Amino acid sequence: MSFLKLSQVNFRYPKQEKLTLDNINLEIDQEQVTAVIGPNGSGKTTLSKVIIGVLPATGGQILLQGSKVEEYSLAQIGRRIGYVFQNPDLQLFCGTVAEEIGFGLINQGYEADRVKERVDFYLEYFHLAEYRQAFPLHLSQGEKQRVAIASVLATEPEFMILDEPTVGLDAYRKKILAAYLQKIARSGRGMILISHDMIFVNRLADRIIQMEKGCIVGDSDGKGDNDHDT
């Protein structure tokens, strides 16, 4: 059974004539890194938001672990799929960076010692230790992006969706992120990776889905020197 199965999924934003997603049929394995690429405005972000139920599909069916996605609450989906938004400003809300990274863990009922241990690890790994007590929204864009990613990774979700995770990251931090994502992918926790950064995609993706004008126009193996037109 696929982790996610989309059948004839359509989506139209209110007051729009055109479909933003047009007849999407897609099965996603939990263990794979599936990259979604395509030109600006092709529907990549909308697809990811429809998958996690933030935007309800206009038509078609989405199955998450065999059950209809609308039968889950957003919290239930959130426990299965960790989502990193394209814009970290939409995701950060705590008073300090340490609280931000620990928030999900505390809400999942982890003991204080375990929370501290994990927060310390992610602060160190993503070079954020000096900002432990900083207000997240006072950080640079690249630092905010790392905090948002660390907050999602800390809860160790079974599956993740990362929407343009390399925007704002320098080359050094991109390599560090790629190494960590490779590590968790090897442990069987897959992800959907939305990106224009083909160097990053080629480092990580087992499979590449190409979108154009709301449709899937390509589905190929990754981990190569792909030169798709994104």
Next chain:
Amino acid sequence: MDAVIVKDLSYQYWPEGPQVLKNISFQAARGEMLVITGLSGCGKSTLCYCLSGIAGHRRDAVMQGQVLVNGKDVRGLRAASLALEAGMVFQDPDTQLFSPSVEDEIAFGPENLCLPPDEIRARVDQVLDLLDISSLIKANPYHLSGGEKHLVALAAVLALDPPVLILDEVMSRLDRHGVMRVTEVLQTLRNAGKTIIAVEHRLETVTFADRLMVMEKGALLRWGTTKNILADQEFLAAQHLLD
């Protein structure tokens, strides 16, 4: 006279806060494109805020040194006057867009310059065409993708026709077509005499720039011609700036 002159610039967001910029000095001539790079958090965006005058107007901030744009000290200019001297496209386009349609967003600046309606219409059409986003004219900017939002934010700044452009990672969300389009536009604008200061991590997209500045922890580590710095792969690797 140089279009942008920065002399001994230091900056703190609040009096006891860390020094985010440390004693930075450089100039940019008319018709020159200068790229700023460096690891996240090294002060690139803060430098952009100083150049555009935003940082100097922040309450509680401590700004030392001088930033002159077209010979005028940015701290002596009101926001409306500054917008005519230097236009800035922010790293996060969501902070910049506020109109219900792309057309209104782009027309907002020229309308506030009290330009005649025909001139406003012409400027809107011109920048839409220049950036190849005419198809988005009636769209709500908030419904656009990240890359499209950045193009609209850039179009809105270009419609004001400022002599200095400050672009903070404007290409980071663009697809390949968008990157090619923007790089072509930037070269055209530079040839027309605009001064362009752009922050960028992906150095392969800005090889056409005249000069490159590498920042580290708030200081200017190195600056020189783009060709010379890009040729020094050992230096770029040591600074972790290579993909």
